[in-house]
Amino acid sequence: MKHLLAASDLTRADIDHLLALTDAFAEVGRRRMPKVPALQGRTVTWLFYEDSTRTRLSFEQAAKRLSADTLSFSVSSSSVRKGESLRDTVQTIEAMGVDAIVVRHASSGVPAQVAQWVSASVVNAGDGWHEHPTQALLDCYTIRSQLGDLDGRHIAIVGDIAHSRVARSDVWAFTLLGAEVTLVAPRTLLPASLEGWPVRVSHDLDAVLGDVDVVYLLRMQRERMREALVPSLREYSSRWGLTRRRVELMDDKAIVMHPGPMNRGVEIAADVADLPRSVVVDQVRNGVAVRMAVLYELLGSGAVVPRPLDREDGV
Ligand code: CP
Numbered sequence: 001m002k003h004l005l006a007a008s009d010l011t012r013a014d015i016d017h018l019l020a021l022t023d024a025f026a027e028v029g030r031r032r033m034p035k036v037p038a039l040q041g042r043t044v045t046w047l048f049y050e051d052s053t054r055t056r057l058s059f060e061q062a063a064k065r066l067s068a069d070t071l072s073f074s075v076s077s078s079s080v081r082k083g084e085s086l087r088d089t090v091q092t093i094e095a096m097g098v099d100a101i102v103v104r105h106a107s108s109g110v111p112a113q114v115a116q117w118v119s120a121s122v123v124n125a126g127d128g129w130h131e132h133p134t135q136a137l138l139d140c141y142t143i144r145s146q147l148g149d150l151d152g153r154h155i156a157i158v159g160d161i162a163h164s165r166v167a168r169s170d171v172w173a174f175t176l177l178g179a180e181v182t183l184v185a186p187r188t189l190l191p192a193s194l195e196g197w198p199v200r201v202s203h204d205l206d207a208v209l210g211d212v213d214v215v216y217l218l219r220m221q222r223e224r225m226r227e228a229l230v231p232s233l234r235e236y237s238s239r240w241g242l243t244r245r246r247v248e249l250m251d252d253k254a255i256v257m258h259p260g261p262m263n264r265g266v267e268i269a270a271d272v273a274d275l276p277r278s279v280v281v282d283q284v285r286n287g288v289a290v291r292m293a294v295l296y297e298l299l300g301s302g303a304v305v306p307r308p309l310d311r312e313d314g315v
Contacts, residue, residue: 001297003115003122007133007169012176015140021293021305022141022286028065028306029289038296038303039068045093046102047114048125049075054260054284055125055134059102062291068299071098086110087117094118099299103127108165121298129163135259136169138290139216140177142283146255147213151178156208158184159218159240159267162191162229166259167218171199184208186240188229205240209249216257217242217267233266243269247277255279 001014010018028036044063048056063070073093075081080089093101100121103111108128115122126132143150155174161167161183174181175198182200183190194201202208209215220236230236237243242256256268256278264270273280296303 003111004133004294004298005112005115005122005124006131007136007172008131010133010173010176015137015173015176018137018290018293018297019141019144021296022137022289024305025062025065025292025296026286026289028292029285035065035067036306037067038300038306039063039066041069042066042099042299043069043071043097044100044102044295044299045071045073045098046104046125047073047075047090047093048102048104049080049110050104050106050126052104052125054287055104055132058284058287059123059125059291059295061288062295065288066292066295066300068099068295071096086114090114090117094120100295123294123298126165128165129168130165131169132165132259133169133173134287134291134294135166136173137294138283138287139166139170139257139259140173141286141290142257142279143174143179143214143255145282145286146279147253149178150174153179153213154182154211155179155214155216156182156184156202156205156212157216157218158205158242160189160220161185161218162189163221164218170216171197175199182208182212184240186230186236205242206246206249209246210251212250213254214257215242215250215254217262219259219261220263220266237266237269241265241267241269242272244271247272247275250277257283260284 028034098120102123102125103114104125105127108130110127111122111124157167171181182202184202184205258280262268
């Protein structure tokens with residue numbers, strides 16, 4: 001694998017392989033010295049044209065745990081602010097000698113465009129409404145860790161599907177691993193066409209909740225909305241927010257997920273976010289191991305995958 005640009009480029013075998021690698025790297029993360037020399041001599045940098053906490057920091061943590069060198073780049077304090085183009089910026093960074101560039105951008109397709117300009121590997125860390133493939137991988141890994149195989153599981157993805165790159169990547173990955181997906185949203189927050197999406201659709205959250213293994217809530221992405229698509233956030237919460245009353249409708253073993261950042265009190269009630277069945281923090285934790293697996297897959301040819309029996313010192 002040279003680049004990771006979209007979950008929809010992956011086969012089931014690719015995902016199974018990356019999740020198996022994730023298992024190995026999750027074990028590294030539990031060691032007293034959570035570091036292996038797999039990417040010594042390699043350099044990873046990030047090009048984030050959009051804000052991020054989880055994705056940006058977990059890629060940095062992943063690269064460091066693999067012993068890669070990291071080149072820190074901040075768009076807000078770079079020559080981008082003087083008008084330097086994306087292409088010039090990317091080629092400038094590559095000239096300094098990087099092996100992988102992790103890209104987030106508000107426009108769909110930018111990571112794929114960057115991949116055509118450079119010889120380094122490119123990872124899509126979220127592009128517009130298009131895709132967020134490492135989020136999908138960490139979500140699959142989290143569900144598998146919590147519930148076992150995804151085969152035959154029923155997952156409801158709830159909320160702002162129209163503007164969600166997470167929903168697009170998750171639908172592809174979840175269904176590839178055998179889950180059934182139901183999208184639950186008001187009509188205004190669904191894409192104009194769902195042709196080719198392997199999903200069912202409901203507009204009634206209460207009717208779906210008793211029948212699902214996972215409730216996956218999406219953030220209301222107000223920054224991507226150009227018009228009022230719901231009457232008010234209060235109205236949205238009352239019809240599509242996950243409240244304590246609605247949690248009572250769920251199976252005892254069903255879990256609650258959210259990619260973050262959460263709007264507490266909008267798509268998820270503040271107290272629901274902190275329930276034991278909410279695995280939001282596990283998602284973040286698993287994000288580091290998943291991103292280690294991705295960087296290793298792209299850059300680690302020839303390096304030995306760490307095994308649980310490898311020494312405590314990580315060699
Ligand atoms: N889930 C996610 O992409 O979060 P950040 O925007 O904080 O990276």
